[in-house]
Amino acid sequence: MIKTFPALLTCCILVQALAASSILAQEYVVSPGGDDGNAGTSAALAWKTIQHAAALAEPGDVVSIRAGTYRETVRPAHSGREGAPIVFQGYGDEVAVVSGADPVGTWSKSPADATLWEAPLPADFFVSTINQADQVFRDGRMLHEGRWPDAGADLSHPATSTIARFISKTRAGNVTTAVFEDDRLDPAAPGRYVGATIHLQPNAAGWGWTLTGTVVAQQGHRLTITSPNDAGEDGHGDRYAVGSRYFLFGLPGLADSEGEWNHDRASGTLRLRSARDPGLDHVEVKRRDYGFDLSERSWIVVRHLSLFACSLTSDAQAGGDGVPVAADGAARFPWRPTGFVAAASHLLVEGLDCTYLNHFTDLRGHFFLQWTHQTGLVLAGTDHVVRGCTIRATAGNGISLQGRRHRCIGNTILDSDYAAVDCAPISCGVQDVAEDFEIAWNTIARCARSGMTLRGLRNSDAAKRVTRIHHNDVANWLCQDWDGGAFYLFGMDGRFVRIDHNHFHCTEPRSGMAFGAYWDFSKNYILDHNVIWGVPTPIQITHAFDDEHAKINNLLIYRNTAISNDAAWGYPLGGSQTGNGTLVQDNIFKVCAFAKPGGGHENGWPNYGDGAVTVQGNLLYGDFADAYWSKAKRLHPHDQWAAQAGFASTTAGDYRLAANSPARDAGTPIPAVERDGIMVQPYEDLRVGAAYDLGALEADSEPFTVGAAAAPR
Numbered sequence: 001m002i003k004t005f006p007a008l009l010t011c012c013i014l015v016q017a018l019a020a021s022s023i024l025a026q027e028y029v030v031s032p033g034g035d036d037g038n039a040g041t042s043a044a045l046a047w048k049t050i051q052h053a054a055a056l057a058e059p060g061d062v063v064s065i066r067a068g069t070y071r072e073t074v075r076p077a078h079s080g081r082e083g084a085p086i087v088f089q090g091y092g093d094e095v096a097v098v099s100g101a102d103p104v105g106t107w108s109k110s111p112a113d114a115t116l117w118e119a120p121l122p123a124d125f126f127v128s129t130i131n132q133a134d135q136v137f138r139d140g141r142m143l144h145e146g147r148w149p150d151a152g153a154d155l156s157h158p159a160t161s162t163i164a165r166f167i168s169k170t171r172a173g174n175v176t177t178a179v180f181e182d183d184r185l186d187p188a189a190p191g192r193y194v195g196a197t198i199h200l201q202p203n204a205a206g207w208g209w210t211l212t213g214t215v216v217a218q219q220g221h222r223l224t225i226t227s228p229n230d231a232g233e234d235g236h237g238d239r240y241a242v243g244s245r246y247f248l249f250g251l252p253g254l255a256d257s258e259g260e261w262n263h264d265r266a267s268g269t270l271r272l273r274s275a276r277d278p279g280l281d282h283v284e285v286k287r288r289d290y291g292f293d294l295s296e297r298s299w300i301v302v303r304h305l306s307l308f309a310c311s312l313t314s315d316a317q318a319g320g321d322g323v324p325v326a327a328d329g330a331a332r333f334p335w336r337p338t339g340f341v342a343a344a345s346h347l348l349v350e351g352l353d354c355t356y357l358n359h360f361t362d363l364r365g366h367f368f369l370q371w372t373h374q375t376g377l378v379l380a381g382t383d384h385v386v387r388g389c390t391i392r393a394t395a396g397n398g399i400s401l402q403g404r405r406h407r408c409i410g411n412t413i414l415d416s417d418y419a420a421v422d423c424a425p426i427s428c429g430v431q432d433v434a435e436d437f438e439i440a441w442n443t444i445a446r447c448a449r450s451g452m453t454l455r456g457l458r459n460s461d462a463a464k465r466v467t468r469i470h471h472n473d474v475a476n477w478l479c480q481d482w483d484g485g486a487f488y489l490f491g492m493d494g495r496f497v498r499i500d501h502n503h504f505h506c507t508e509p510r511s512g513m514a515f516g517a518y519w520d521f522s523k524n525y526i527l528d529h530n531v532i533w534g535v536p537t538p539i540q541i542t543h544a545f546d547d548e549h550a551k552i553n554n555l556l557i558y559r560n561t562a563i564s565n566d567a568a569w570g571y572p573l574g575g576s577q578t579g580n581g582t583l584v585q586d587n588i589f590k591v592c593a594f595a596k597p598g599g600g601h602e603n604g605w606p607n608y609g610d611g612a613v614t615v616q617g618n619l620l621y622g623d624f625a626d627a628y629w630s631k632a633k634r635l636h637p638h639d640q641w642a643a644q645a646g647f648a649s650t651t652a653g654d655y656r657l658a659a660n661s662p663a664r665d666a667g668t669p670i671p672a673v674e675r676d677g678i679m680v681q682p683y684e685d686l687r688v689g690a691a692y693d694l695g696a697l698e699a700d701s702e703p704f705t706v707g708a709a710a711a712p713r
Contacts, residue, residue: 025060025084028053029091032068043091050074050088050098060084065305067094071102073310074292080299085348088292090304098291100310101137101284104270107277116255117272119283123265126287130374131322135286135309135359136261136270138278142356142393146255146262146273148186148193148248155393155418156446156479160245161185162204167222169232169239174329176213176230180240181222188220197250198225199363201420201481204243205512206234208449208481210420212363215248228329229364234483245480249361284309286359290316296343298381303350311357312377314344314384318402318432319374324365331365335373338431341403344381350388352377357394360419368422368430372453375423376400376416379408380432386411388711395419401439402432404460410441410711417448420480424453424488435460439469441711448480450488450518451504454497462495462524462678469499473707476508485518485540486532493545496556496680498526501696503706505653506534511567515540515574519555523579524676526556528683529696529704531655536570536592538562544579551612553579554675557587558682559667561655561695564592572620581675582613586667588645588655588695591622619663619694621645640666645695657699664699667692 026041030053034046040053043066047053051072053063059080065088080086090096102125110116126134136143144151151158167179185193196215201208213227233241248254252271255262261272270285272278291310294300295317302312320334336342358375375396379386380403387409391398398413413425425444428434434456444451451474459467474486486504504516516532516539519525523545532538539562544551557573564570572589616638623643633641646661647654657663669692670682684692688700697703 025058025062027062027064028057029064029066030070031066032070054088057086059086059299062087062089064089064091065096066091067096069097069099071099071287073288073290074098076294076297076300079297080301082299082346085299085301085346087301087303088305089301095306097306097308098310099284099308100286100288100291101135101308102287104278104283104285107272107279109277110271115273115275117274117278119270119272119278120268121263121270121285122268125285128289129316129321130289130319131360131362132286132289133359133361134263135356136272137284137309137356138259138281140282140308140355142359143259143261143272145249145361146251146253146257146260148254149184150257150260151247156415156448158247158418158480160247163240163242163244163246164221166240166242171230174228174325175226176228177216177224177226178240179222179224183221185221185223190219192253193218193223193248193251195251196248196254197361198223198246198248199361200225200240200244200246202231202240202244203233204241204245204482206483207367208420209234209367210363211367212361227364228325228331231367294344294347298345298347301348301350302352303348305352307352307354307357309356309359311354311375312349312352313374313380314347315342315378315380315402318342318378318380318400319371322360322362322370322374324362324370333366333369335369336432339433340431341382341433342380345383347379347381347384349377349379349384349386352389354389354391355393357391357398358396360395363419363421371396371419371421371423372427372430373400373402373432376427378402379406385409388708391416391425393418396421396423397427398425398444400427400429401437402429402434404433405436406438408437408439408442410708412443412708413445415446418480420448422449422453424450426451427453428455428457430455432456434458436466438467440471441706441708442472443707443709444472445475446479447477449478450484450486451477452487454487454489455492457489457494458492458497459495462676465496465498467494467497469497470501471704471706471710472502474502474504476506478506478510478514479508483513485515488518488520489522490520491545492522494522494525496524496526496675496678498528498683500526500528500530500683501704501706502530503653504530504532504538506565507652510535510565511570512536514567516562518542519553521545523552523554523581525554526680526683527560528556528558529685530560531653531696532560533563533652533655534565536565536567537572537574538564538589539573541573541575541579541582543575551579552581552676553613554581555579556583556673556680558583558585558670559685559692559694559696560587561697562587563590563655566592580612583673584613584615584618585670586617586692586694588619588621588663590645591620615639617666617668617694619645619666655695656697656703657693657695661699663694665689665691666694
């Protein structure tokens with residue numbers, strides 16, 4: 001007993017210390033009317049700045065923030081600990097705004113123009129650490145820098161012009177020079193647009209490959225541009241596609257419409273086109289990158305606050321300085337290296353209302369990488385949770401998940417990636433580690449490219465499948481591009497990531513390469529019990545993981561309802577499916593009216609003549625009178641073919657089965673399969689009838705619900 005006394009004493013001291021620290025934990029109050037010289041321990045003795053509280057807060061402390069606007073970046077001096085996090089939260093139901101913008105000073109009318117107003121704005125007013133751009137707001141709404149053509153009010157569907165005639169594209173050293181013509185260019189006075197920045201998507205029927213460059217010459221409707229970015233048309237990099245979209249900005253003369261502005265850095269002047277004195281409104285300019293910098297911090301809670309014109313990060317160096325080229329135009333790669341995991345852990349970000357998280361205009365760098373890792377709410381590290389947040393209008397990502405074991409639950413993300421680069425409402429990065437995430441019950445609507453970019457996401461252990469993407473409502477992706485999906489990934493072994501019980505749909509017209517589920521050169525995924533509609537090709541599998549050798553996909557696709565939208569091009573299950581190991585079973589597919597043989601398809605149904613893929617028990621419905629279908633039916637005798645699926649409703653998205661549906665009781669149990677040495681058991685919903693039904697919705701049972709409004713509380 002004597003020998004154990006020191007250990008017992010140590011335990012007692014530890015317990016007492018923990019109890020004491022819990023007793024000593026404080027609740028502090030911050031208020032715009034406070035004073036950092038106060039005690040901060042009550043509303044009457046509130047501090048003025050959140051940062052003052054952040055510098056003093058210890059594990060277990062709670063910082064409650066009263067209504068008002070706080071123009072600061074909050075950087076906690078300490079981490080919390082398990083059971084005693086440091087909490088930053090709104091005070092009761094009051095709305096506190098952490099803002100990255102500052103007001104503009106006194107306005108005066110330009111002597112040369114009655115509707116042009118001027119205010120002092122130094123060139124270094126905003127010095128971004130991540131290469132973001134100036135951003136101006138009036139009464140809480142972003143105003144566009146002067147551009148041609150005028151952008152319009154819809155961030156996700158901006159006005160652009162198009163290339164009418166491509167002339168040339170050449171590369172010399174680190175610079176690409178291109179020449180094209182546009183008959184819409186107005187006015188076409190020689191030299192008017194020289195010096196402008198061009199925002200260009202040099203492709204018209206595939207990936208946008210968005211870039212920026214500089215107009216160096218103009219003669220009438222002909223523009224000559226230069227850029228260090230050498231992107232071009234898919235498959236023809238030596239040219240820009242006719243129909244490529246673009247706009248011009250960055251010249252004083254382009255601020256010619258109400259609300260447009262230009263920042264003259266040489267004179268330190270902001271000029272704003274306005275019918276009335278902007279001093280009568282509330283005009284602000286972005287000045288800070290971050291509202292909260294939680295880099296290298298753990299056990300921190302940030303909840304029930306608003307972020308305006310700033311973001312939150314747990315790795316301020318995720319994208320480096322964001323500058324993609326050196327002074328001589330040579331490429332730079334300032335972002336984190338492959339395999340990096342940030343030090344931050346156990347952060348809870350909850351109930352934030354976020355508007356304009358990021359804004360940037362420099363797109364000279366890598367289409368995938370320049371803005372992927374440092375935009376949005378950046379949750380990098382391990383064991384973070386982001387839930388119940390609303391995110392609106394961001395140039396890049398809505399939420400960026402990097403690291404291990406994160407949960408992204410019940411968020412609403414609207415109008416993201418308005419810069420039309422390879423960002424997404426929810427992104428899992430490219431080069432970083434992304435393992436063992438749960439992404440669920442999120443509502444996503446309107447984004448430039450794909451709804452979720454899952455490039456790096458996988459299970460850490462294929463035998464312990466914890467990564468899951470479920471009960472999300474993803475709508476109206478590809479607002480500014482031509483090639484993407486509700487989710488997209490490339491070149492990944494997902495180690496059997498499960499994607500299930502989601503709604504993927506477009507209510508806006510979509511054609512061409514608008515997909516629902518979208519795999520590029522990838523393997524080992526499970527897609528089950530999803531409802532996909534409103535796109536030409538609901539499920540797309542482009543090539544195999546190793547297309548030159550093993551040709552493996554190992555995609556387990558079962559019990560989905562996938563409805564093509566009758567666009568001018570599309571297939572219920574599209575792509576170049578040469579991969580072994582894929583199972584397609586017990587799905588319902590609508591075949592679009594266009595579908596004809598070609599590209600490995602027979603009237604819109606894949607020709608798996610080599611037997612590499614198991615296709616069985618599916619219901620295909622559509623007009624099969626065309627003789628083209630005869631071969632497809634012969635190739636797939638184990639599938640059903642019908643004129644109608646027998647849905648109980650004609651409303652898009654309501655695909656419950658009617659009593660006479662041929663899909664009722666037509667299913668068979670999904671088999672357990674061995675793939676890549678792993679035995680993969682099926683995921684089955686509750687069976688109601690004598691046998692399983694086909695498709696995602698079991699008849700006579702309550703349909704599953706999706707999106708943030710349905711998220712468990």
